[in-house]
Amino acid sequence: MRGPAWAEWVLRRAAGGAEADWVLAELEAEHAVRVEREGERAAARWYVGQVVRSMLPLAMRRWELHGRERSRGTMGELVRDVRYAVRNWLRTPVFTALAVSMLALGMGGTLAVFAVVNGVLLAPLGYPGWQRLVHVEGSSGALHGVSLPVIEELRAASQTVDDLVAWQGWGLVLRDAENVPVRRSAASVSANFFEVLGTRPALGRLFGPEDDPAGHAPVVVLSHALWQSVYGGDRDVVGRPLRVDSAVYTIVGVAPEGFSDPVAAGIPTTQPALWRASPPVFAEAADDWGWIGFWAIGRLRPGATTEVASAEVRRLIRATLPEADSDPQLAVTTFRERQVREIRPTLVLLFAAVAGVLLIACANLANLLLSRASGRAREVAVRASLGARRGRLVAQLMTETLVLCLCGGLTGLVVARVGGGAIVRLAGGELPPGSDIVMDVRVVAFALGLSVLCAVAAGLVPALRLTESRLAETLRDAGRSALATRRGQRFRYGLVIAQTALAVVLLSGAGLLLRTAWNLLHTDPGFEPGQVLTMRLAMYGGEFATPATQDNALENALAQVRALPDVRAAAAINDLPMSGAVNSTPVRSSERPDDAGVQTLVRTITPDFFDVLAIDVLRGRRFTAADGRGAPDVAVINRTLATRLLGGGDPIGRTVIVRGQTREIVGVVEDVTEFSLAGGSSDPVLYSPYPQELQTWMRENVTAVVRTVGEPAALADAVRTTVRRAEPMMSIDAIRPMRSYIERDTAAPRFRALLVGVFAALALAIAAAGTGGLSAYTVSRRLPEMGLRMALGATRGEIIAMVIRHAGRLTLAGIIAGLLGALATMRLVAGFLVDVPTTDVFVLATSALLLALVGVGSAWLPALRAARTDPAKTLRAD
Amino acid sequence: MSRGEFLSEFELYVLLALVRVADGAPGAEVRAEIEETSGRSPSIGAVYTTLARLEEKGLVAFRLSEPEPVRGGRARKQYRLTAAGRRALEHSARGLARMLDGSGLKLEPGQGR
Numbered sequence: 007m008r009g010p011a012w013a014e015w016v017l018r019r020a021a022g023g024a025e026a027d028w029v030l031a032e033l034e035a036e037h038a039v040r041v042e043r044e045g046e047r048a049a050a051r052w053y054v055g056q057v058v059r060s061m062l063p064l065a066m067r068r069w070e071l072h073g074r075e076r077s078r079g080t081m082g083e084l085v086r087d088v089r090y091a092v093r094n095w096l097r098t099p100v101f102t103a104l105a106v107s108m109l110a111l112g113m114g115g116t117l118a119v120f121a122v123v124n125g126v127l128l129a130p131l132g133y134p135g136w137q138r139l140v141h142v143e144g145s146s147g148a149l150h151g152v153s154l155p156v157i158e159e160l161r162a163a164s165q166t167v168d169d170l171v172a173w174q175g176w177g178l179v180l181r182d183a184e185n186v187p188v189r190r191s192a193a194s195v196s197a198n199f200f201e202v203l204g205t206r207p208a209l210g211r212l213f214g215p216e217d218d219p220a221g222h223a224p225v226v227v228l229s230h231a232l233w234q235s236v237y238g239g240d241r242d243v244v245g246r247p248l249r250v251d252s253a254v255y256t257i258v259g260v261a262p263e264g265f266s267d268p269v270a271a272g273i274p275t276t277q278p279a280l281w282r283a284s285p286p287v288f289a290e291a292a293d294d295w296g297w298i299g300f301w302a303i304g305r306l307r308p309g310a311t312t313e314v315a316s317a318e319v320r321r322l323i324r325a326t327l328p329e330a331d332s333d334p335q336l337a338v339t340t341f342r343e344r345q346v347r348e349i350r351p352t353l354v355l356l357f358a359a360v361a362g363v364l365l366i367a368c369a370n371l372a373n374l375l376l377s378r379a380s381g382r383a384r385e386v387a388v389r390a391s392l393g394a395r396r397g398r399l400v401a402q403l404m405t406e407t408l409v410l411c412l413c414g415g416l417t418g419l420v421v422a423r424v425g426g427g428a429i430v431r432l433a434g435g436e437l438p439p440g441s442d443i444v445m446d447v448r449v450v451a452f453a454l455g456l457s458v459l460c461a462v463a464a465g466l467v468p469a470l471r472l473t474e475s476r477l478a479e480t481l482r483d484a485g486r487s488a489l490a491t492r493r494g495q496r497f498r499y500g501l502v503i504a505q506t507a508l509a510v511v512l513l514s515g516a517g518l519l520l521r522t523a524w525n526l527l528h529t530d531p532g533f534e535p536g537q538v539l540t541m542r543l544a545m546y547g548g549e550f551a552t553p554a555t556q557d558n559a560l561e562n563a564l565a566q567v568r569a570l571p572d573v574r575a576a577a578a579i580n581d582l583p584m585s586g587a588v589n590s591t592p593v594r595s596s597e598r599p600d601d602a603g604v605q606t607l608v609r610t611i612t613p614d615f616f617d618v619l620a621i622d623v624l625r626g627r628r629f630t631a632a633d634g635r636g637a638p639d640v641a642v643i644n645r646t647l648a649t650r651l652l653g654g655g656d657p658i659g660r661t662v663i664v665r666g667q668t669r670e671i672v673g674v675v676e677d678v679t680e681f682s683l684a685g686g687s688s689d690p691v692l693y694s695p696y697p698q699e700l701q702t703w704m705r706e707n708v709t710a711v712v713r714t715v716g717e718p719a720a721l722a723d724a725v726r727t728t729v730r731r732a733e734p735m736m737s738i739d740a741i742r743p744m745r746s747y748i749e750r751d752t753a754a755p756r757f758r759a760l761l762v763g764v765f766a767a768l769a770l771a772i773a774a775a776g777t778g779g780l781s782a783y784t785v786s787r788r789l790p791e792m793g794l795r796m797a798l799g800a801t802r803g804e805i806i807a808m809v810i811r812h813a814g815r816l817t818l819a820g821i822i823a824g825l826l827g828a829l830a831t832m833r834l835v836a837g838f839l840v841d842v843p844t845t846d847v848f849v850l851a852t853s854a855l856l857l858a859l860v861g862v863g864s865a866w867l868p869a870l871r872a873a874r875t876d877p878a879k880t881l882r883a884d
Numbered sequence: 885m886s887r888g889e890f891l892s893e894f895e896l897y898v899l900l901a902l903v904r905v906a907d908g909a910p911g912a913e914v915r916a917e918i919e920e921t922s923g924r925s926p927s928i929g930a931v932y933t934t935l936a937r938l939e940e941k942g943l944v945a946f947r948l949s950e951p952e953p954v955r956g957g958r959a960r961k962q963y964r965l966t967a968a969g970r971r972a973l974e975h976s977a978r979g980l981a982r983m984l985d986g987s988g989l990k991l992e993p994g995q996g997r
Contacts, residue, residue: 020929021929025932025936027958028911028932028960028961029911029928029929029932030958031910031958031959031960031961032910032911032912032915032928032931032932032960033912033928034958035910035912035960036912036915036916036928056927056928056929059927059929059930060927060928060929060930060932061929062929063927063929063930063932063933064929064932064933066933067933067936067937
């Protein structure tokens with residue numbers, strides 16, 4: 007007999023549906039007996055007491071069963087779903103392959119960029135405690151470097167940076183096995199260099215406190231590469247002498263393999279072949295505040311930040327500078343910051359581009375899933391009617407999407423391997439040396455996370471849409487489902503419009519970058535780089551002890567080269583424009599000798615130099631053979647120096663003071679690009695005749711320039727042989743066309759334009775697939791309607807026009823949205839642009855046009871298909 | 885359930901009740917038997933869930949009875965001991981008996997309540 011209703015209700019809640027019935031059966035049986043025996047009230051009291059006391063055991067039992075069912079059930083369900091999903095996808099292999107390919111391309115791009123980031127930005131640097139190692143950077147205009155007195159001052163007084171090391175590039179000539187002179191890049195460093203970097207020697211020892219100045223014996227440490235290539239890895243090199251110029255050094259050790267000199271890595275130069283400790287030139291430069299040819303590294307004190315250190319360093323130097331010198335812009339940056347500073351904006355740009363491609367791919371996938379799902383509406387509705395909960399159905403559909411996305415993600419890893427490698431190769435000098443993509447656990451985890459994200463982004467809404475259809479309507483509508491409702495359609499249109507808009511934005515970005523690269527490649531550097539061959543000549547050693555021997559040797563070599571067929575002219579300069587070399591000093595006008603002067607690039611040249619490079623002479627004359635040693639000291643300055651130092655007046659005849667020497671200005675030439683095409687040509691330069699130049703380091707190392715008939719590279723061997731024969735003691739290397747310096751300078755903008763262009767093209771293709779797919783779907787859905795129209799007299803042309811118009815409207819909406827988006831976001835790439843406005847009309851118009859063509863073009867096939875339908879068939883099939 | 889395992893105290897009561905009531909007892913009868921014979925008054929929920937667990941372990945089995953011939957009558961599960969259940973019961977009871985034997989406790993029936 008049933009007891010109080012509320013008690014029954016409580017019991018049901020505790021026990022759960024099925025079990026409750028059994029328990030109630032027993033309870034009611036005994037209840038009936040008690041009612042007979044003790045009366046209703048007592049029986050009711052007993053009933054309630056039983057319910058109360060049963061609640062706990064029943065609830066525990068329910069929990070026990072539920073937990074068991076859940077673990078077995080959920081795992082089992084998952085496995086079943088995955089198997090079902092795989093079978094399902096395999097049933098439509100073409101569709102599946104296309105979808106996976108699209109996902110693989112979209113995800114692969116993102117993974118490739120991440121793999122590069124992983125290898126470049128996230129990999130630890132090779133020095134112990136690298137997080138606190140810093141560069142102390144200085145700049146004066148476009149010129150970078152600090153002077154030795156600055157380093158000494160900081161060493162003595164800084165509270166934020168310890169263990170300062172001075173570093174200076176050192177060019178020297180070594181004889182190789184055949185006694186042929188070979189020029190090498192090396193470095194001079196203070197004795198604590200290796201100690202600060204925490205390096206261990208591969209052989210012998212590295213520099214230590216005993217190698218400080220104050221009467222130490224000159225010592226060098228070889229690089230591992232040099233030790234292998236020149237000494238064949240001979241373990242007996244320690245203690246051997248090394249003759250360089252007139253000095254004899256003792257080899258004390260070899261640096262470990264893979265050691266990277268951090269200063270050399272940061273400036274465009276090759277890794278040093280060897281290092282020498284505290285050379286005499288350090289003592290000479292110890293008081294020269296104007297000689298900023300040095301670099302400094304150090305260690306940040308614990309607790310200090312780079313901002314605090316930068317401020318302190320600036321304050322200290324400003325307080326101690328002799329007044330005559332201009333204020334160097336000092337900054338303290340960590341090794342990591344310096345390494346990634348150049349590349350980070352580009353990597354961010356790439357990430358944005360691949361994210362755009364991925365979004366477009368996901369939108370496509372969502373649309374594909376919706377099309378596919380509409381064919382399964384009946385199946386889903388029937389399952390729902392048999393009791394499957396909506397959550398269960400959605401989970402099953404999401405599993406399908408997830409399986410697809412995981413396949414895309416795993417394939418994407420392969421794409422990333424290839425693509426990432428290509429990116430690193432193309433990036434060339436943009437990435438820190440030795441960078442490579444790193445495909446490790448992080449990348450795989452990122453791939454998995456991305457797959458899940460894509461599955462949710464693309465699959466959730468279709469799954470929800472599909473499972474909300476109401477059964478009766480679905481079964482009645484013969485296959486048409488809630489997806490065909492207004493809301494469903496609007497969602498799909500929205501996806502296509504968003505895709506188109508994104509594609510427009512990406513294309514605009516690529517267009518702007520392409521335009522920039524184009525501009526740079528066609529920027530006039532102020533000289534004529536085509537058909538010019540360059541090479542570095544070095545005159546070190548006893549044979550070139552006096553300036554006169556150097557003059558003669560250089561003139562002899564150049565004369566021999568001029569005699570070659572296909573050579574129009576030949577000359578030499580100490581530092582070639584755009585080679586990255588910096589040799590600067592303040593130049594003052596004699597009329598105001600106590601001024602601070604203008605920090606100027608100093609060049610020494612042979613007379614034909616301006617002709618070889620076709621640099622315009624604006625006023626006055628060039629140098630001639632008459633401007634030799636002993637003749638009055640003359641100089642030629644460029645337009646910028648003339649304006650900055652002497653104002654508007656005629657510079658000819660006026661005199662300037664350079665490194666203590668007074669020179670008369672005899673000519674003015676046009677500015678040339680000294681560093682980078684993007685930076686323009688406005689650095690002050692002063693040229694002196696080679697024989698009149700007294701500073702040895704400006705004479706012993708020159709770059710020869712040769713104007714050729716035809717391809718410069720073709721003459722490389724002939725020139726090398728000629729110089730070797732003419733001057734066997736002169737070293738010649740780095741024979742390259744002048745063009746190669748231009749190419750190196752434009753490498754980064756070209757790289758960016760290429761990569762973003764590739765991604766934009768990919769985006770365009772995927773968006774085209776999206777628009778085309780929607781048109782095809784719309785046509786197939788409206789086939790009966792078109793059949794009707796044709797039966798009522800519409801021509802094929804009218805049907806085609808209808809489909810095209812429909813696609814055109816969507817594409818137009820997307821283009822408008824995309825143009826608005828581009829106007830809003832292009833400012834983010836402004837940092838990469840040179841002479842191109844972020845709202846460049848030409849670029850925007852081209853992007854719009856491309857999308858229009860693609861959007862309408864992709865609707866062509868579906869339109870033809872629509873027009874080809876047989877009205878009788880389509881009307882019958884309804 | 886292996887030969888080495890012993891029943892819990894309440895499982896012992898339930899199985900003994902089943903033995904006493906003979907074949908095909910529903911949960912309410914088991915409960916009543918325990919209450920009347922031992923003086924212990926378990927809830928129907930405790931009895932029911934113990935029977936369900938014993939059934940999972942294979943010590944009891946049930947069959948469904950016809951629904952009661954009254955309005956809203958329900959079908960009921962009727963339990964009986966299986967051979968394995970009988971063996972387990974004897975095993976545990978023997979162990980208990982050995983503990984009781986020689987313990988000095990006065991065990992005459994009728995001294996409950």
